Amino acid sequence: MNAYDDYSALIFDLDGTLLDSMPAHYQAWQQTADEYGFEVDLDWYHSRAGSPTLLTAKVLVEKLGLDVEPKTLADRKNAIFNGMADMDVMVLPAAEIARHYHGKKPMAVGTGTLTEIAEKLLRKAGLLELFDVIVGADQVDNPKPAPDTFLKCASLMGAEKARCVVFEDAVFGIEAAKAAGMDVVDVTDRQHA
Template sequence: MSRYDQYDALIFDLDGTLLDSMPGHYAAWQKTAADFGFEVSESWYHTRGGSPTILTATTLVEQLHLDIEPSVLAAHKMQCFAEVMEAHLEMLPFTEVARRYAGKKPMAVGTGTLTDIATRMLKKAELLHLFDVVVGADQVSAHKPSPDTFVRCAELLSVTPSKCLVFEDAVFGFDAAAAAGMDVIDVRVTDVGLD
């Protein structure tokens, strides 16, 4: 019996959990920064793992005292990402869990990426058909580390939150899962465990 069998539903983060799209996001932030006349470092970018684009944009505006609306900065970054994302979609090991349980358990993707972009990424990687639901940043008012994304996934899957298992790679996501009352697997330090 797999350790996942005890759960009624599985919820996966996208970036860094199912797909390694982080290089694409970083490239998009570099392009955005250059276009607006500031710089971002890779070390800074790695502190933002799991943070929705709008929150990262807001943080940049505040920390760098930029005279830009965060929503404008975020929209520019997402446009840049849309242009490069297909070159940055390496599948990660936990996609095998999704493949194993597709059609056997309700499954969702809960991500800080906008729904349409997340859907395009999953479709390009030929993973979209595995999932019943995709909940993106535009579907909730409070983002990770708030529990709203994962709670919305559970609602759409018609499963009690405590019966859901979340797969995540970032502290924002771990905190969101805990706040939702869900167990969480840290995909960075855990083996897939399907044998």
Template sequence: MYAQYDGLIFDMDGTILDTEPTHRKAWRTVLARYDMQLDEQAIIALNGAPTWQIAQAIINWNNGSLSPHVLADEKTALVKTMLLDSVTPLPLIDVVKAWYGKKPMAVGTGSESRVAGLLLNHLGLSQYFDAVVTADDVEHHKPAPDTFLRCAELMGVAAHKCVVFEDADFGIEAAQRAGMAVVDVRTL
């Protein structure tokens, strides 16, 4: 089905790994410390954004005055302790395994490198990917195309010959802006 593409790029959270429930739980725990609330529906629109940008939006929704970087660091520290015990691969990992060694593959995620590396290594999935591009590796995050363009560059594949697997509107927009084909995994 994906034979016409020269490179495959996968978002991580919610696409190949079932991390979303743990991320939401970590946010709720950290926000409770500050008497702030998580708007579950509004946060979905920010899937794919770096943690500090999500933190800034939450602070704005709650009329808070915290530093988004401090709040993001607290959430990241907590989620790291929670993820190793709770995260499992999603069914799309079968596509990764099926194409392993046949096409270059990359992960393009809005997660920080410390979280992405920890999860991919813990689950034994790092070996499948030629590149992992995280929020730490680009200046402009999804919906900007930079994450996916960097993946293509590291794989040595022209952008228009890549397909991106995504579960978030920001990521889908980023793939389209990069001139790549995109599969919305929410419809699979």
């Protein structure tokens, strides 16, 4: 478990990395889709993993020619998901790395989820106190796959970007970490091996 000792700070994605909350996000999108009269294909949804809700809403509006503002659609999905955030979500193996380094290195969560929802999920899972910084999609102008989320995490922790390692499960997040000039660990290699 000492493989990350050489890094000065650790950054974790939330959904699919620390917590198995992706099924609940999909359920919230399905409910939103039902309300607005369209369908969300599961395979397509999984291809959007790591994408902030507003960006996914923009793609849906454009792809399906929906007569709704993307922000309205995203706000509805977030409201539905927030109402579900009291449910139990499974803590994934990457959380053990965070527990190991708690108090030893600065750590952050950089997520495409809104900060308020991320904090609620982390608190419910008993993980919130492990992290020094939480950066949600609402805190940056350009969310994943842009590097802004992870760069803000490093800045708030006072860490050099080249000395940070990011733990991710999604293509958008892996691209964001690489664009930020950070090393990245694809946690799906460990969780599904």
